[in-house]
Amino acid sequence: MxxxxxAVLISEVGPRDGLxxxxxxxxxxxxxxxxxxxHASGLRExxxxxxxxxxxxxxxxxxxxxxxxxxxxPGWTVMALVPNLRxxxxxxxxxxxxxxxxxxxxxxxxxxxxxxxxxxxxxxxARIVALRNATAPRVQVEVGMxxxxxxxxxxxxxxxxxxWLAAALAxxxxxEIGLSDTTGMANPAQVRRLFYKLRAEVGDKTGAAHMHNxxxxxLANCLAAYDVGVRTFDSSLGGLGGCPYAPxxxxxxxxxxxxxxxxxxxxxxxxxxxKLIAARAPLQAGLPGEPIYGMTPEAGLPxxxxxx
Amino acid sequence: MxxxxxAVLISEVGPRDGLxxxxxxxxxxxxxxxxxxxHASGLRExxxxxxxxxxxxxxxxxxxxxxxxxxxxPGWTVMALVPNLRxxxxxxxxxxxxxxxxxxxxxxxxxxxxxxxxxxxxxxxARIVALRNATAPRVQVEVGMxxxxxxxxxxxxxxxxxxWLAAALAxxxxxEIGLSDTTGMANPAQVRRLFYKLRAEVGDKTGAAHMHNxxxxxLANCLAAYDVGVRTFDSSLGGLGGCPYAPxxxxxxxxxxxxxxxxxxxxxxxxxxxKLIAARAPLQAGLPGEPIYGMTPEAGLPxxxxxx
Numbered sequence: 114m115x116x117x118x119x120a121v122l123i124s125e126v127g128p129r130d131g132l133x134x135x136x137x138x139x140x141x142x143x144x145x146x147x148x149x150x151x152h153a154s155g156l157r158e159x160x161x162x163x164x165x166x167x168x169x170x171x172x173x174x175x176x177x178x179x180x181x182x183x184x185x186x187p188g189w190t191v192m193a194l195v196p197n198l199r200x201x202x203x204x205x206x207x208x209x210x211x212x213x214x215x216x217x218x219x220x221x222x223x224x225x226x227x228x229x230x231x232x233x234x235x236x237x238x239a240r241i242v243a244l245r246n247a248t249a250p251r252v253q254v255e256v257g258m259x260x261x262x263x264x265x266x267x268x269x270x271x272x273x274x275x276x277w278l279a280a281a282l283a284x285x286x287x288x289e290i291g292l293s294d295t296t297g298m299a300n301p302a303q304v305r306r307l308f309y310k311l312r313a314e315v316g317d318k319t320g321a322a323h324m325h326n327x328x329x330x331x332l333a334n335c336l337a338a339y340d341v342g343v344r345t346f347d348s349s350l351g352g353l354g355g356c357p358y359a360p361x362x363x364x365x366x367x368x369x370x371x372x373x374x375x376x377x378x379x380x381x382x383x384x385x386x387x388k389l390i391a392a393r394a395p396l397q398a399g400l401p402g403e404p405i406y407g408m409t410p411e412a413g414l415p416x417x418x419x420x421x
Numbered sequence: 422m423x424x425x426x427x428a429v430l431i432s433e434v435g436p437r438d439g440l441x442x443x444x445x446x447x448x449x450x451x452x453x454x455x456x457x458x459x460h461a462s463g464l465r466e467x468x469x470x471x472x473x474x475x476x477x478x479x480x481x482x483x484x485x486x487x488x489x490x491x492x493x494x495p496g497w498t499v500m501a502l503v504p505n506l507r508x509x510x511x512x513x514x515x516x517x518x519x520x521x522x523x524x525x526x527x528x529x530x531x532x533x534x535x536x537x538x539x540x541x542x543x544x545x546x547a548r549i550v551a552l553r554n555a556t557a558p559r560v561q562v563e564v565g566m567x568x569x570x571x572x573x574x575x576x577x578x579x580x581x582x583x584x585w586l587a588a589a590l591a592x593x594x595x596x597e598i599g600l601s602d603t604t605g606m607a608n609p610a611q612v613r614r615l616f617y618k619l620r621a622e623v624g625d626k627t628g629a630a631h632m633h634n635x636x637x638x639x640l641a642n643c644l645a646a647y648d649v650g651v652r653t654f655d656s657s658l659g660g661l662g663g664c665p666y667a668p669x670x671x672x673x674x675x676x677x678x679x680x681x682x683x684x685x686x687x688x689x690x691x692x693x694x695x696k697l698i699a700a701r702a703p704l705q706a707g708l709p710g711e712p713i714y715g716m717t718p719e720a721g722l723p724x725x726x727x728x729x
Contacts, residue, residue, distance in 0.1 A: 268725030298723040300685035301644050328723075329678035329716035330685075332641040336609050340648075364716075370637035377608035377638075408637035408672075415606040415636070417576030 119383035122345040129160040131353030141175045143399025145182050150392035152186045155384040160192040164200035177207040201241040211253040218275045219264035235281045242286035255289040263298030283315045291320030297327020301337035308341045323347035324366045331366035351405030373409040381421035427691035430653040437468040439661030440480050449483045451707025458700035460494045463692040468500040472508035485515040509549040519561040526583045527572035543589045550594035563597040571606030591623045599628030605635020609645035616649045631655035632674045639674040659713030681717040689729035
């Protein structure tokens with residue numbers, strides 16, 4: 114059924130990025146059902162939650178339980194977001210397989226989002242790496258560089274800032290550095306240029322493309338990243354989520370549409386689209402009334418469609 | 422204000438493809454206001470209507486009046502769709518500057534849509550070209566090859582059918598042959614492959630990419646076409662329209678999002694995005710209650726955005 118030699122890795126961020134962006138809190142039992150359905154579709158990486166204080170994000174209060182459940186399902190990598198060392202300690206204790214740390218390329222967004230300068234965040238990441246090295250050397254540490262393509266607060270984010278920050282993070286010992294279009298300002302020419310520069314700077318530490326569909330360019334930007342060698346893509350089932358701290362930002366790339374694009378192109382994802390679309394039901398059951406998106410689920414798969 | 426050396430040509434099809442796909446009929450006075458607003462945005466090509474019997478498409482009954490008005494506005498090419506020789510006679514009499522004739526690549530769709538085989542359509546196109554040559558040699562004749570990327574009736578449309586048909590149309594004397602994703606089944610790899618093969622077959626007669634957003638891939642497919650040298654793109658303000666004869670087909674590419682993508686990439690369109698977005702108001706005034714789409718108009722232009 115599933116392609117056993119996928120060409121791209123789709124990293125589902127809905128249970129983290131999606132759920133922490135909506136007002137309602139999904140109950141733990143609904144989260145577990147949704148994650149089971151996502152696993153059944155053939156996904157090989159999932160971001161299950163954020164290790165942050167429950168009073169800041171009550172939607173994530175049960176993250177350790179959700180993580181434990183996801184770890185019991187075989188054949189995928191279970192990630193969690195941690196904003197700082199304290200979060201990393203908790204996530205590592207809970208048995209996380211991969212950490213992702215958001216670091217803003219925009220100086221203004223960094224201060225607004227985590228009240229730290231970018232340099233302070235690099236130092237924090239270095240402490241997280243040291244903890245990982247000492248206590249859980251097999252755990253991967255990824256940085257998702259937010260506002261890499263522009264910022265709603267400061268506007269333009271110079272390429273040089275992105276590459277300078279990536280180099281500093283590589284020196285700090287992270288395994289992967291991805292670029293996030295937090296604010297939906299990226300365009301395909303910029304995506305190609307920045308990922309090309311990123312690879313020139315950090316080589317195989319080049320990580321995921323995390324694109325938003327704020328202005329409709331999400332898939333075009335993923336295609337552009339694929340064209341310059343990116344092979345990991347963050348997306349969210351039903352397009353759930355965005356960044357609540359970047360005013361006007363909205364709309365993760367829809368996993369269903371992204372998987373359809375790649376499979377239709379002959380690029381294997383290892384994901385069964387019908388089962389992926391079926392995972393919308395437990396999402397909707399757990400978040401009644403919350404709008405979800407996706408053109409492929411609405412239109413259906415085209416006549417004659419086959420997975421790679 | 423406008424870039425006087427645009428790198429791509431955006432061909433607005435809303436007044437034809439959009440209006441003939443909705444149930445309501447826009448009044449002539451509203452059409453003229455809408456066309457004025459589209460012209461003011463800097464568009465350089467527009468498809469104003471179809472020359473078809475009014476009893477088949479009452480939305481197009483006033484096409485000659487609308488055409489005459491559009492011809493009075495300077496600096497753009499005024500097109501009309503004609504399904505056959507009779508339509509071409511009427512359009513040429515009305516003073517059209519460019520004819521577009523739909524010809525299906527899918528044998529099944531050709532019979533369902535115009536009750537003619539593809540070979541009969543090539544013969545009809547040859548008669549249209551002969552009429553043009555005899556009576557209005559400066560008028561351009563374009564074929565938009567529908568279902569070039571797949572068909573909801575027959576499923577797969579072989580590349581060889583598309584290229585065979587393009588070659589026959591080139592021999593019949595048309596000036597441009599574009600490829601249309603009538604059914605929203607195209608993917609970027611296929612778009613690159615087919616336009617590459619098309620150019621190899623017909624050279625500079627390669628025409629527009631007419632993409633649909635049925636499964637969310639509209640802009641990614643436009644990017645793919647741009648990558649292999651396509652420089653004319655059909656789209657519809659507010660994403661109005663689709664093909665009423667291809668079951669399940671919907672969603673023209675949204676002009677506003679397409680223009681935003683190119684301008685953000687540094688590819689000049691010659692179009693002022695604010696004025697383009699302002700042209701949504703007369704569209705909505707003329708079609709009250711009709712849903713229109715577009716991510717860029719909803720999100721707004723990003724901070725620091727500049728036209729090329």
